[in-house]
Amino acid sequence: MILAIDQGTTSTRAVAFDKQGKAINTAQKPHKQIFPQAGWVSHNAEEIYANVLEVAKDAGVKDAAAIGITNQRETLVLWDSRTGEPICDAIVWQCRRSADICARMKADGMSGVVHQRTGLLIDPYFTATKIKWAIDNISQVKPLMEQGYLRAGTIDSYLIFRLSKGKSHITDYTNASRTMLFDIVKGCWDDDILKYFGIDKSILPRVVPSSGVVATAEDFGIPIAGIAGDQHAALFGQDCLKPGDVKNTYGTGCFLLKNIGNKVIVKSNQLLTTIAWHINGETTYALEGSVFNAGSAIEWMIREMKLVSNVQEINEICNNTPDTDGAYFVPAFSGLGAPHWDMYAKGTLCGLSLSTNKNHIVRAVMESIAFQSKDLIDHMDEVSDLPVSPLKVDGGVSKSDFAMQFQADLLGVPVQRPNYTETTVLGACKLAALGIGFDFDKDMAAGRVFEPSVGSKIQERYLYWKKAVERAGGWISN
Secondary structure, eight states: OEEEEEEOSSEEEEEEEOTTSOEEEEEEEEOOOBOSSTTOOEEOHHHHHHHHHHHHHHTTGGGOSEEEEEEOSSOBEEEETTTOOBSSOEEOTTOOTTHHHHHHHHHTTOHHHHHHHHSOOOOTTSHHHHHHHHHHHOTTHHHHHHHTOEEEEOHHHHHHHHHTTTSOOEEEHHHHTTTTOEETTTTEEOHHHHHHHTOOGGGSOEEEOSEEEEEEETTTTEEEEEEEEHHHHHHHHTTOOSTTOEEEEESSSEEEEEEEETSOOOOOSSSEEEEEEEETTEEEEEEEEEESOSHHHHHIIIIISOSOSSHHHHHHHHHHOOOOTTOEEEOOBTBBOTTTOBTTOOOEEEOOOTTOOHHHHHHHHHHHHHHHHHHHHHHHHHHSSSOOOSEEEESGGGGOHHHHHHHHHHHTSOEEEESSOOHHHHHHHHHHHHHTTOOOOOOOOEEEEEOOOOOHHHHHHHHHHHHHHHHHTTOSOO
């Protein structure tokens, strides 16, 4: 049995897979979302670690041959190496507190260096500016760094440090490639970018392969044999193993990745080039478009706006509401990601009339998820050699038949949904299985293929969506 741990933005889950690749036991626990002020998002890393231990035990970790870990990417944890205790709340990938630092970087002419070396664009989304913000604003950080006791890393790094009882301060290539500090061509931390930020390399983890035994969970005596950021794990879990294969994960955010093989391609100032995985000494790369808010927009409807009480109600409303009455929603709660990259955009609802009701707004929120994906796919088709067809999908929102049919209609290509849609945790399992030489195989045949029925009306609605995006852009200023 392989145990996969999926440490996500809103919860932590552990899933046990048997030899046939069947999920036989699952445990999940949410953690608190902390919003210190508008645009800031934090997590309690100690709470997350406690949840990891709890769900791992509940899912049967004692019987596991290996552990695979996948995690929310970019989120920063800072801790004291002597105790393993965080010195502040984790700064979440959605957090915009380092927007001013990003603006200064651009003014300093750092955009080209960052894009060519890291494959990323300057944005608060990535880990580097979060570290710089902490150095400048949290009093314990700089002294601990100077004394050699500070450790920094993404969630995977912190969890493995704790699980290994402080013996392993590591991260894998996929997570390193999301920090904006890692040269994805040379495969190492970039000294020039570190110097720009005033970051001592000693605080950063050692970078290890995505598959292979790299540490031990000491409390359980079980090897950790697979590590990958959540979207990279989903790409692996969807068996997108050859150049041109594409998947879209509809989770808290919306993430489209295309396997581009073992050569780096940096063609676009809107798309990211990232490391898909590093296995057996070979690096595979991917193009990525990242949307910040997808499933989180649904959570917003349920928890904050009280428009609906559950996801089932959303699907019923969408299936019984033929249109949005001209309303368009842009879920730019934490700015706009690819292909717009506007850190100053804000959530916007446009095109309201006196006849617009709650059901229209609910449908507009759901349609916005598909519209954002089309923005990404259209741009990716422009800069890559292979068009998207079919689109492989996974994640929570992909369970909605309405959302996937609307996506297929909007794109004009088939949308392929697997029988087991939680391919992020499946990818972590596959990487760990491979890491211990376990012959793990999972049939990823589509549970359903949504065929497009393209019409001019839906394309016209997309044009109005683009107008709504223009209205949302640059809403706040530095």
